[in-house]
Amino acid sequence: MSGVQHSPDAAMPLDTARGAHGVQPALWYTAALALLALLLPFLEGVPVIGWLASPFQRIQLTYGLVFSIAALAFNLLLGYTGLLSFGHAAFFGGAAYAAGLLVKYLHVYSMEGFLLAGLTSATVLAAVFGSVCVRYTRIFFSILTLALSQVLWALALKFFWITNGTDGLSIPTPILLGGLVGTAGDKVRFLSFTYYYYVLFIFFICVAVMGVIAASPFGKALQAIRDNEVRAQFVGIGVRRYRWYAFVISGAFTGVAGALFAPLNGLTTPDILHWTFSGKIVFMTVLGGFKSFIGPILGGVAYNYLETYVIKTTEYWQMLLGIILVALVLVMPQGIVGVFAWGSRRERRNR
Amino acid sequence: MPLLFAQGLRKSFGETRAVDGVDFFVESEELVSLVGSNGAGKTTLVNLLSGLLVPDAGSIAFQDTDITAVPVRDRIRAGIARSFQLVNLFDQLSALDNVRLAIFSRDGTTRQVLRLAERNRPAREEALEVLRDFGLEDKWDTPAAGLAQGERKLLDVALAYALRPKLILLDEPTSGVGTREKGTIMDAVAQLVRERFLAAVIVEHDMDVVFAYSHRIVMMHQGKVLAEGTPEQIRADERVAAALLGKA
Numbered sequence: 001m002s003g004v005q006h007s008p009d010a011a012m013p014l015d016t017a018r019g020a021h022g023v024q025p026a027l028w029y030t031a032a033l034a035l036l037a038l039l040l041p042f043l044e045g046v047p048v049i050g051w052l053a054s055p056f057q058r059i060q061l062t063y064g065l066v067f068s069i070a071a072l073a074f075n076l077l078l079g080y081t082g083l084l085s086f087g088h089a090a091f092f093g094g095a096a097y098a099a100g101l102l103v104k105y106l107h108v109y110s111m112e113g114f115l116l117a118g119l120t121s122a123t124v125l126a127a128v129f130g131s132v133c134v135r136y137t138r139i140f141f142s143i144l145t146l147a148l149s150q151v152l153w154a155l156a157l158k159f160f161w162i163t164n165g166t167d168g169l170s171i172p173t174p175i176l177l178g179g180l181v182g183t184a185g186d187k188v189r190f191l192s193f194t195y196y197y198y199v200l201f202i203f204f205i206c207v208a209v210m211g212v213i214a215a216s217p218f219g220k221a222l223q224a225i226r227d228n229e230v231r232a233q234f235v236g237i238g239v240r241r242y243r244w245y246a247f248v249i250s251g252a253f254t255g256v257a258g259a260l261f262a263p264l265n266g267l268t269t270p271d272i273l274h275w276t277f278s279g280k281i282v283f284m285t286v287l288g289g290f291k292s293f294i295g296p297i298l299g300g301v302a303y304n305y306l307e308t309y310v311i312k313t314t315e316y317w318q319m320l321l322g323i324i325l326v327a328l329v330l331v332m333p334q335g336i337v338g339v340f341a342w343g344s345r346r347e348r349r350n351r
Numbered sequence: 352m353p354l355l356f357a358q359g360l361r362k363s364f365g366e367t368r369a370v371d372g373v374d375f376f377v378e379s380e381e382l383v384s385l386v387g388s389n390g391a392g393k394t395t396l397v398n399l400l401s402g403l404l405v406p407d408a409g410s411i412a413f414q415d416t417d418i419t420a421v422p423v424r425d426r427i428r429a430g431i432a433r434s435f436q437l438v439n440l441f442d443q444l445s446a447l448d449n450v451r452l453a454i455f456s457r458d459g460t461t462r463q464v465l466r467l468a469e470r471n472r473p474a475r476e477e478a479l480e481v482l483r484d485f486g487l488e489d490k491w492d493t494p495a496a497g498l499a500q501g502e503r504k505l506l507d508v509a510l511a512y513a514l515r516p517k518l519i520l521l522d523e524p525t526s527g528v529g530t531r532e533k534g535t536i537m538d539a540v541a542q543l544v545r546e547r548f549l550a551a552v553i554v555e556h557d558m559d560v561v562f563a564y565s566h567r568i569v570m571m572h573q574g575k576v577l578a579e580g581t582p583e584q585i586r587a588d589e590r591v592a593a594a595l596l597g598k599a
Contacts, residue, residue, distance in 0.1 A: 209465070217452075217468045220444070221461040224452050227441035227495075234401070234439070235510060236427040236456040249464075 068300030100169030122255020289335025
């Protein structure tokens with residue numbers, strides 16, 4: 001019972017601190033991308049990359065960053081612990097609904113309030129779901145997570161006097177940092193500038209914290225459980241308990257993403273609780289590459305562009321996404337990151 | 352009382368009595384070899400002692416405490432570690448991380464969530480030292496899956512050793528490796544028993560290895576202890592010779 005079997009020679013090291021050759025360029029790319037993201041709103045009209053800086057594109061990127069947080073959190077379970085959850089919509093949607101209910105019943109419009117409510121509800125949900133699900137692994141784990149999340153979806157659909165059913169709950173423009181930064185003006189300006197920075201900042205925090213978790217002794221223990229459950233037990237790791245910890249942490253960060261999503265979308269509908277949304281999170285993670293830490297970040301951003309533009313081109317967009325997923329699994333199981341790694345290996349060999 | 356003392360152990364799988372009323376003990380700093388043909392019950396006995404299996408009957412005491420029904424983690428904490436006949440490693444993790452994980456777990460630092468593993472210098476140094484003890488220091492950065500069979504066997508033993516046990520159970524540590532590597536593995540183990548004052552139970556098929564390294568030999572046959580004694584006594588025992596040739 002060693003869970004997910006990977007082919008190790010093809011695997012990118014999950015540990016980003018490893019491999020003296022790989023680190024330096026990767027760090028530079030990361031720093032360059034972070035800088036680009038920080039300066040983006042001021043690059044409108046700049047040749048070559050100016051188109052990326054338009055308000056529409058910045059809002060797209062904000063969606064992408066939100067999805068990236070969810071995919072990263074999801075990958076703590078898939079890539080690091082070897083558990084494939086098909087229920088992460090519950091934590092994402094649960095957090096978004098928590099924000100919606102906060103508005104509806106308590107008339108709270110504070111973004112920090114949304115985040116706190118989202119984080120708390122997702123953590124509690126993950127703690128409860130996790131206590132049931134981590135008793136199992138592989139397909140049984142996946143089915144259980146799916147089933148439990150579907151219960152939540154059904155509740156959101158049926159308790160319409162609370163959740164407004166399929167109409168969903170509307171989320172007004174929130175107050176950021178207790179009104180410290182201005183939220184006045186039009187919605188597009190808010191989302192593409194103020195909220196863009198807000199999400200970017202939280203994104204950086206989440207990446208840093210999850211990066212440390214992944215490279216911590218705890219993170220190593222998760223990888224050990226993924227690689228060999230029996231041996232993990234025989235070096236003294238409480239396998240089930242650590243799976244539960246991983247589940248709760250993963251759910252909590254997914255909740256942060258869900259809370260950030262709520263005002264961005266302006267509406268929370270049951271479809272972000274549906275298992276197909278869990279499937280999207282799986283898709284993003286596999287697209288980016290679940291065997292590396294940064295893969296899901298690229299996957300989250302790339303998926304959002306993919307969906308946005310594929311929807312525009314054809315009404316059969318779901319079929320097209322399905323074809324892409326199949327091609328992905330068959331041709332590039334390492335995802336986008338795998339393609340980059342392959343490219344840089346070739347380059348090094350040619351030198 | 353000996354370090355480990357087991358009485359009347361029984362374990363059946365269906366109709367098969369894998370271990371059938373075995374009394375077994377290990378003294379401190381003793382290297383005991385378990386020998387016998389395939390199916391004699393050696394691995395089952397090790398599985399019972401290490402907690403992978405629960406006995407149908409009998410009792411096991413370690414340092415005068417009953418551990419018959421104690422879960423694996425608590426046995427490890429008490430000081431019993433084991434290696435595996437079929438190598439059990441964390442294949443995607445480097446050799447260093449494999450050993451380091453045992454150290455983290457032993458020290459209870461796997462609970463550290465917001466501290467980089469790399470920042471724990473003492474753990475790193477100790478892990479490198481363990482790798483050096485087993486001649487694997489050059490391979491510290493290699494994923495376990497990328498090591499040669501002999502190296503994987505060594506790393507498997509190194510993981511158990513890194514837990515700093517009082518008793519180490521080694522299930523065929525030299526099976527499936529070349530003759531020269533057998534010597535390397537057994538020398539490493541014997542040296543650790545000598546210098547670090549630990550006790551070891553070794554399941555072994557190679558009688559040359561057994562006679563060369565053991566303090567005491569326990570011979571099993573069809574789930575029972577057939578003979579027991581020093582290498583000289585066992586060498587002189589006719590029943591042992593007969594059983595080894597498959598005539599008993």
